């Protein structure tokens with residue numbers, strides 16, 4: 001029987017392994033029975049005869065507390081860093097979500113709020129993200145923790161595990177104070193797609209002022225994936241505020257912008273023009289009043305899926321999965337896709353916030369879920385939480401008030417303390433298990 005209270009218990013490991021034999025190898029890992037539950041505050045002295053009351057500190061509250069006793073669990077010691085070029089054989093190709101992750105120079109990877117582009121011709125993955133390798137500070141006591149803009153980093157890899165630093169492909173502006181990328185502004189969540197017609201790599205990103213009032217998207221282009229990217233301009237999509245955002249390129253080349261708008265209370269979806277340098281007029285508001293952000297879109301067997309987070313700044317919250325037959329909706333909310341670990345894990349997206357879902361070339365029902373475990377006290381030390389996202393076949397319950405069965409599959413993101421991609425998965429002759 002499944003003990004739902006046991007930390008790191010894996011309730012449906014056997015079920016998934018049976019359904020999808022290919023993925024059984026990363027289901028094998030027993031989750032360590034570590035104490036990783038959110039604490040209770042101490043009991044107060046009880047002057048009356050009223051029953052003692054204890055207050056539950058939420059897992060998210062404990063996570064953002066710099067003196068939490070669990071800090072070393074949320075942010076494991078740097079001595080445990082994953083260092084692909086210097087690691088014991090037994091750890092090769094293994095992901096350890098939450099541990100520091102080093103590049104081929106032995107330096108911590110700086111690609112936060114990022115996304116990955118796969119270039120099929122060279123069978124290379126490019127990971128773009130925010131370089132936050134600076135000092136974390138607050139403009140005022142109560143304002144949001146930040147680092148000055150450094151730029152967008154790019155890393156390349158053939159196997160998604162060993163990453164080479166390709167440098168800063170779009171740098172901050174250090175002199176012109178009115179430039180969008182001026183150091184004291186905000187530059188977040190870059191996403192890059194390739195335009196087959198213009199042969200350009202097109203980057204869209206969230207550009208903002210320090211108080212997040214500009215709420216715009218910025219664009220940059222490059223003839224190569226490793227830049228340097230030329231910054232073009234910024235604007236408010238469809239004349240609306242835009243904060244967290246993502247891009248999605250469909251199989252037919254049509255591309256979409258998804259952004260949090262109207263004070264982050266809803267998401268908007270717009271269609272990019274053919275050259276990907278602007279937006280068509282068509283726009284749909286979705287998840288109105290739901291306050292979702294950090295959208296990450298993927299497609300599976302003709303259906304569209306999205307993972308979103310709630311809006312709680314750098315603090316973690318519960319993810320939701322959504323699905324639609326067409327990118328422009330209507331979108332249906334499926335529920336929290338996080339599985340395994342314990343309740344605290346599932347209610348906080350494993351103490352992280354999603355940023356991208358990567359389809360794995362050659363694998364149909366397996367995706368890579370990429371998330372950031374933000375360290376708001378030292379943003380450069382934010383960690384990456386990469387986990388397998390599986391599509392577990394059609395949902396077997398009929399729709400509410402309806403006898404029809406839904407078209408979507410079950411979206412599951414499983415917690416693993418340690419995991420690796422299927423041994424049989426290889427790319428361009430690069431065997432990931434060698």
Ligand code: GAL
Nearest residue numbers: 144188244293294312313314
């Ligand atoms: C989050 C957002 C991040 C960053 C952060 C600042 O809600 O997803 O990208 O903007 O707020 O507090």
